[in-house]
Amino acid sequence: MTDFLALLNPAQRQAVEHYCGPLLVVAGAGSGKTRALTYRIANLVLTHKTDPDNILAVTFTNKAAKEMKERIEVLFAEQDAQARHGKALSSLPQYEQTKLRSQVYKTVTKHLWIGTFHALCARILRFDIEKYQHPAGYRWTKNFSIFDESDAQGLVKTIVTQTLNLDDKKFNPRSVRFAISNAKNQKLTPDELEKEQPNYRGRVIADVYRYYQKALAENNALDFDDLILMPVFLFQQNEQVLAYWHKRFRHILVDEYQDTNRTQYELIRLLATNGESIATYEDWNHRSVFVVGDADQSIYSFRAADFTILMNFQDDFGDGLPDDDTRSMVKLEENYRSTSNILEVANHLIENNTERIDKVLRATRGEGESIYVYRAEDETAEADFVISQIRHLETQHPELNWGNFAILYRTNAQSRAFEEVLTRYSIPYQVVGGLRFYDRREIKDVLAYLRAIANPFDTVSLKRVINVPRRGVGKGTIDKLEQATQTLGGIPLWEILADDTSVKTLAGRSAKGVLEFADLIKKYRQDMDDQKGSEIIQGVLEDSGYLAALKAEGTDEADDRFGNVQELYNAALQFEEENVDDPSLLAFLSNASLASDMDDNKDGKNAVSLMTLHSSKGLEFPVVFLVGLEQGLFPNHRSLEDPAATEEERRLCYVGITRAKERLFISHARARRLYGSREPASPSLFLGELPLDLVTGNSTTGLPQKWSTPIREARNRSEAAAKPGSGAHESDWTVGDVVVHKAYGAGEVTHIFGAGNKICLAINFPGQGRKIVDPKISALQRAE
Ligand code: ATP
Numbered sequence: 001m002t003d004f005l006a007l008l009n010p011a012q013r014q015a016v017e018h019y020c021g022p023l024l025v026v027a028g029a030g031s032g033k034t035r036a037l038t039y040r041i042a043n044l045v046l047t048h049k050t051d052p053d054n055i056l057a058v059t060f061t062n063k064a065a066k067e068m069k070e071r072i073e074v075l076f077a078e079q080d081a082q083a084r085h086g087k088a089l090s091s092l093p094q095y096e097q098t099k100l101r102s103q104v105y106k107t108v109t110k111h112l113w114i115g116t117f118h119a120l121c122a123r124i125l126r127f128d129i130e131k132y133q134h135p136a137g138y139r140w141t142k143n144f145s146i147f148d149e150s151d152a153q154g155l156v157k158t159i160v161t162q163t164l165n166l167d168d169k170k171f172n173p174r175s176v177r178f179a180i181s182n183a184k185n186q187k188l189t190p191d192e193l194e195k196e197q198p199n200y201r202g203r204v205i206a207d208v209y210r211y212y213q214k215a216l217a218e219n220n221a222l223d224f225d226d227l228i229l230m231p232v233f234l235f236q237q238n239e240q241v242l243a244y245w246h247k248r249f250r251h252i253l254v255d256e257y258q259d260t261n262r263t264q265y266e267l268i269r270l271l272a273t274n275g276e277s278i279a280t281y282e283d284w285n286h287r288s289v290f291v292v293g294d295a296d297q298s299i300y301s302f303r304a305a306d307f308t309i310l311m312n313f314q315d316d317f318g319d320g321l322p323d324d325d326t327r328s329m330v331k332l333e334e335n336y337r338s339t340s341n342i343l344e345v346a347n348h349l350i351e352n353n354t355e356r357i358d359k360v361l362r363a364t365r366g367e368g369e370s371i372y373v374y375r376a377e378d379e380t381a382e383a384d385f386v387i388s389q390i391r392h393l394e395t396q397h398p399e400l401n402w403g404n405f406a407i408l409y410r411t412n413a414q415s416r417a418f419e420e421v422l423t424r425y426s427i428p429y430q431v432v433g434g435l436r437f438y439d440r441r442e443i444k445d446v447l448a449y450l451r452a453i454a455n456p457f458d459t460v461s462l463k464r465v466i467n468v469p470r471r472g473v474g475k476g477t478i479d480k481l482e483q484a485t486q487t488l489g490g491i492p493l494w495e496i497l498a499d500d501t502s503v504k505t506l507a508g509r510s511a512k513g514v515l516e517f518a519d520l521i522k523k524y525r526q527d528m529d530d531q532k533g534s535e536i537i538q539g540v541l542e543d544s545g546y547l548a549a550l551k552a553e554g555t556d557e558a559d560d561r562f563g564n565v566q567e568l569y570n571a572a573l574q575f576e577e578e579n580v581d582d583p584s585l586l587a588f589l590s591n592a593s594l595a596s597d598m599d600d601n602k603d604g605k606n607a608v609s610l611m612t613l614h615s616s617k618g619l620e621f622p623v624v625f626l627v628g629l630e631q632g633l634f635p636n637h638r639s640l641e642d643p644a645a646t647e648e649e650r651r652l653c654y655v656g657i658t659r660a661k662e663r664l665f666i667s668h669a670r671a672r673r674l675y676g677s678r679e680p681a682s683p684s685l686f687l688g689e690l691p692l693d694l695v696t697g698n699s700t701t702g703l704p705q706k707w708s709t710p711i712r713e714a715r716n717r718s719e720a721a722a723k724p725g726s727g728a729h730e731s732d733w734t735v736g737d738v739v740v741h742k743a744y745g746a747g748e749v750t751h752i753f754g755a756g757n758k759i760c761l762a763i764n765f766p767g768q769g770r771k772i773v774d775p776k777i778s779a780l781q782r783a784e
């Protein structure tokens with residue numbers, strides 16, 4: 001019955017068959033962590049008869065969530081095919097396959113909660129947001145809008161320039177929004193932020209934050225940070241609500257756990273434990289929390305992700321068990337993705353990081369080709385090289401299609417040179433994470449209509465489309481209407497719009513246009529509960545004159561936008577097919593607001609992928625080009641002086657290398673035009689860290705054998721200083737030892753990870769937090 005387990009190695013199998021209690025799976029790239037997580041969901045349902053409604057799985061993108069559901073669906077359909085017909089699924093007639101899959105959908109996949117933190121939280125809030133008590137008394141209702149980054153920055157800008165009358169050059173909306181987001185992620189209120197940063201700038205930012213939060217509430221809107229914070233606050237203040245969700249989700253699974261931040265961690269902890277402390281391992285009765293991750297792939301510390309959360313998992317959840325107890329920790333040590341050459345290059349590189357736990361990652365595949373390092377004259381020549389390789393490989397290898405190639409870079413701006421050459425040769429490509437479908441002007445317009453219909457307190461959306469298409473409602477009219485809302489004590493704009501007499505009095509000659517608009521919104525509000533999202537989109541597009549205006553324009557650009565709007569309608573139809581249980585406008589809208597960069601590559605199957613290294617996490621491609629390996633670009637200039645930041649860049653490089661299955665090309669240019677001027681560029685320090693015997697290309701002779709980085713020097717010194725065997729063995733240390741570290745000074749050992757002579761110490765350095773140190777790599781002196 002459960003022969004899908006045969007597709008796993010023994011360690012994966014152990015992880016998959018784990019039933020109750022906490023389990024941490026730590027393993028390097030491509031070792032099948034995501035596969036283990038997926039199979040475990042299947043195993044819970046098939047073997048343990050867990051109700052799919054009781055499972056919550058957190059993935060890194062919506063696309064990953066969708067793929068995971070599909071994989072599970074196929075696994076189940078396969079079991080059914082075997083049980084009912086004694087045959088493999090693929091050997092059955094197409095209609096029989098479809099029938100089996102749709103049964104699985106109805107009974108299993110439809111019920112699973114799989115998604116990103118944001119998507120899952122939005123879903124929870126659609127049930128319970130009305131129970132949340134805000135300290136300032138603000139209220140939200142379940143038809144809340146989700147403001148994306150550009151909406152949020154727009155709001156900040158209005159507050160800076162209009163409410164507070166400040167110069168938006170000094171208080172750049174983008175950086176102010178970033179500061180607010182940071183404060184939120186540390187769970188600071190505006191008052192607390194002000195106390196923490198009592199200088200002028202800090203006070204102003206705290207003030208903007210205060211108005212910003214008020215404005216969000218007035219719009220019945222949340223930003224991305226609130227989506228996660230609010231459930232945490234709600235769970236902390238309302239025991240009953242937490243008890244419900246705690247009971248609901250018996251099994252919690254998290255992928256890419258190394259990039260979890262404090263708030264997300266707290267959410268998981270609350271859900272898993274009901275906010276209680278766990279005294280013994282046996283407390284986990286038919287419940288589990290299962291996380292998989294790789295500290296070497298932690299690349300989001302700039303968004304407050306904190307990989308010590310991963311390191312602390314066993315302490316936090318596994319009370320009563322020793323750290324290396326296999327009941328709470330599994331290591332996967334075989335890599336199934338990459339050739340051994342690619343893997344060795346990756347392992348070799350990451351060993352240059354000091355703050356890491358050594359781990360084993362064995363290749364299971366053949367050696368493969370050498371890694372090719374190419375030195376180009378400039379960025380155009382680099383693009384020419386990459387595209388000529390792609391064309392060459394694509395013709396030489398019939399099994400390769402365009403979709404098997406990926407070009408990975410450090411910053412978005414690098415994509416242009418590649419796009420030009422790809423276009424020249426008519427090679428299909430997609431820029432993953434470029435201007436997202438949902439960020440396009442026309443799509444935001446239509447969504448603003450829908451949001452205003454669902455949530456007429458969303459003044460931002462109302463204002464966006466009150467005069468789109470043109471209805472003769474100018475800025476003067478809108479200002480007048482808004483002044484009236486202020487005079488009346490800050491009532492929502494909609495209250496005025498919805499009242500014909502007020503509009504006529506205030507809007508004068510523009511009243512006709514305003515009333516037309518208000519009637520449209522009212523009409524669709526009435527139909528909202530009976531009509532599907534797709535029907536409302538179609539109706540609004542016709543009734544508002546939006547489509548007619550695009551048609552009348554008759555330009556290529558308008559045609560393009562017409563096509564996009566049509567595509568949104570298709571997206572709604574598809575959404576309704578896939579979500580038969582909740583095809584409402586509200587559900588579609590929150591899905592659209594959260595669709596991430598990675599989700600719109602519908603036609604991406606046969607196109608070369610271009611993306612940043614950050615976006616490439618979790619993915620794999622037969623052929624990978626890692627481009628722009630130059631000092632100041634990768635590693636990024638901000639990290640050059642900061643060893644910890646350099647280590648994060650190196651992890652990013654490790655992520656990039658380990659995306660490759662068969663072939664890896666790495667390139668750098670001797671001069672590069674980036675942001676305007678052309679500058680000479682020197683090869684990245686990471687190039688010097690590649691094992692030269694596995695590398696060929698036109699650049700290898702030009703690479704220094706070893707780069708003398710501060711880290712490497714420190715490491716060499718410590719290797720020389722350490723007596724063989726001393727300090728590297730488990731028995732050399734006990735918790736409570738006080739040690740001196742070269743960079744961090746004195747600290748106290750709080751944990752010892754690993755066993756024998758493969759250990760790492762967690763050391764608390766006062767004022768600098770906890771660091772994970774491998775005593776073989778970093779010199780540690782015992783303080784006497
Ligand atoms: P990353 O750290 O990059 O997220 P991962 O650890 O999640 O990687 P997966 O994406 O689950 O790794 O697996 C990597 C590849 O190896 C996939 O193509 C997967 O299908 C394959 N794979 C995983 N486990 C096995 C196995 N036991 N036998 C054969 N192939 C496997």
Ligand code: MG
Nearest residue numbers: 033034035618
């Ligand atoms: Mg993965």
